[in-house]
Amino acid sequence: MRPIEVVDRLGRWSSGRGPLYVLLAARLRQLIDDGELPPGVLLPPDRALAGALAVGRTTVVAAYDLLRAEGRITRKQGSGTRVAGAPRSGQVEDAPVDPIFLDSLEARDDDVLLAICAAPGDPPPQLAEAFARIAPELAHVTDDIGYYPYGHPALREALADRYTARGVLTGPEQVLVTNGGQQALSLLAHALVSPGDQVLVEAPTYPGALEVFREEGAVLRGLPVGLEGLEAAVRERRPALAYVIPTYQNPTGSVMSALARQRVASAGIPVIEDEVPADLRFPGEALPTPIAAYGDSVISIGSLSKSIWGGLRIGWIRAAPPLINRLARLRAVHDLGGNVPTQLAAVHLLPLLDGPALHQTLKTRHDHLHALLVEALPTWQIPTVSGGQCLWVRLPHGDGTSFAQTALRHGLAILPGSGLDVTAASDPYVRLHFRAHPTDLTEAVHRLAQAWAAYHPPTDRVHPRPTIAI
The missing domain is CATH 1.10.10.10 (Winged helix-like DNA-binding domain superfamily/Winged helix DNA-binding domain)
Known part of the structure; x- marks a missing residue:
């Protein structure tokens, strides 16, 4: 051209x-x-x-x-x-890595198993029950036009109470309800980031966040998981904000210590703590105190999409009232407010986050996937986690991007590490989630093993084995 x-x-x-x-x-x-x-x-x-x-x-x-x-x-x-990518009439070996994987959010007509989007495969029965419970409430609504840019008061109050119970004193005026955690991130990025601003992120991290910041023209700077080195980076780069996933980090599954949370909260810049995976703990694991408990400049976001169902578009932001007011004005311009019946149903679904059924299901499927991987692919580095939704797996040779293309030819779509890391240090990794049904997880490992047996990495993409596995 x-x-x-x-x-x-x-x-x-x-x-x-x-x-x-x-x-x-x-x-x-x-x-x-x-x-x-x-x-x-x-x-x-x-x-x-x-x-x-x-x-x-x-x-x-x-x-x-x-x-x-x-x-x-x-x-x-x-x-x-x-x-990036081969011409449309060409081959698929160099197909581009779409960091947000839009196609993975839609049902496919072919026989490809999707192991990309880590979310519940189907809604729990309590979802239908919650909508049945709120039907009488809707029948008696009067003098209410139904627009709530801040979110319905009942849900804002329930979320505020939940934060308070976790050690973060919160009032409803500090909560904004959004259409999922992704909209929460998008609103915050639009409000707080200007083109050219530097944003500090973990490397690796949630790819949807990277895309949100890039859409605002941010320059992304990667720090080790847990934002190690944050203080020096703030002094040297003067970033607009930092983004961190402190509990069951996506994709590594790590949990930040209380001391590290205090350190991050005192960095002197706005910090977005993504708590979307925080409720995905295994039985017996305690729910850590949010970073917001340690500093007023911390902005928390959450969602029911990963814990209850992706189709339940309920997310939220907890922040100081002036920022909540600013975000509500911005949100009103985009969609006037969220779906009121869904918000009313969400009030009844919040207790599920602390219920044993969710936690036990996560643990069972994690153990199932991990055991199968260890048996079928013994040369892979496959750490266990204590919560969350995915395993961060290191390949013994080659790179995640080229292997993902081989896996796709064997009917399995997986997420290579390159799309999650702005430092390019995660090329040897792939992310595998364990939210699917056990039968699908079993079939996914079968296809992974077939793909690995057929895999021939590019000669210029061989990575040495690290001395310490992440």
Whole structure:
């Protein structure tokens, strides 16, 4: 593709706030995601595009580096810069890694097992019971137009009470109900991040969060799980905020200590603590105190999607009232408010989070998957966890991205580690979740073993075995 053609597609890419390279990367990202720059397309060389755009070469190089770190482009000596993935008529070995895996959220017509989106496979019977319980309440509603940008008062109060019971004194005015945890992240990123702002994240972390911050033009900086080195990073980089999953971290399953939570809370910047996996503990495991108990600058988010059902679009944000007011105004512009019957039903479903059935099911399926993996793939590094929804598995050789393509050819879609890590340190890993039914988990391991037997890693992607497994 000639530079002038790319320039035509870019349009007014520089009209906005933030460094030029961030704005250029944001526009190229949009063109790639929208399909205007399809997989396999050769992008202009650095100097040629810089000349066509009348910017410095370093601007183009920095923009390309951002997109390469996201897996949206590839840069190889001698073959230039290309949009990630083979041409549509080509082969699948170099198919792009879609970090959010939009296709995995929709049912497929083929025989591919989806082991990407870690969420309950079907709604619990208590969901229908909860809707039946609130039917009489709806029948008696009067003088209520049904718009609640902050969330229905009954659910806000129930969530506030739950935080208070966990050691974080909370009033309903500190709670905003959202359409799932993803909307909570999106609202916060839109409110707190400007193009070019640096955001500190764990490496690896939840890929949906990475995409949300990228959509706002953030420059992502990775720190070890638990945000080790946060204090120095704050001094050196002056980030806009930090994002952390302290309990049953996605994907590693780690749990942050109380001392580490206090350290993070005192970092002096806004911290988003993602507590979506926090309720996914195994029997006998205590529910840790949120980071929000240690500092006023901590913003907590939660959701019922991973604990109850993905189709139950209920999430929330706990923060200081001024920020809640700001987010409610922003939320009202987007959708006026959430579904009231669903929020009323959620009030009756909150007790399930502390019930033994959820915790025992998680433990049983974790043990089932782990035992099968250890038997079928003894050379893999497969740590156990004490809660959460996934195993963070290290391959003995090769890389997760190329192996995921081999697995897909054997009827199994898995998540390679490269899409979860902004530092590119997780290439040898894959994420495997244990939320599926045992029969599906058994079949998934069978297909994994077949794929591993057929796998031939690229010669330039061999990783040494670490001395300490994550």
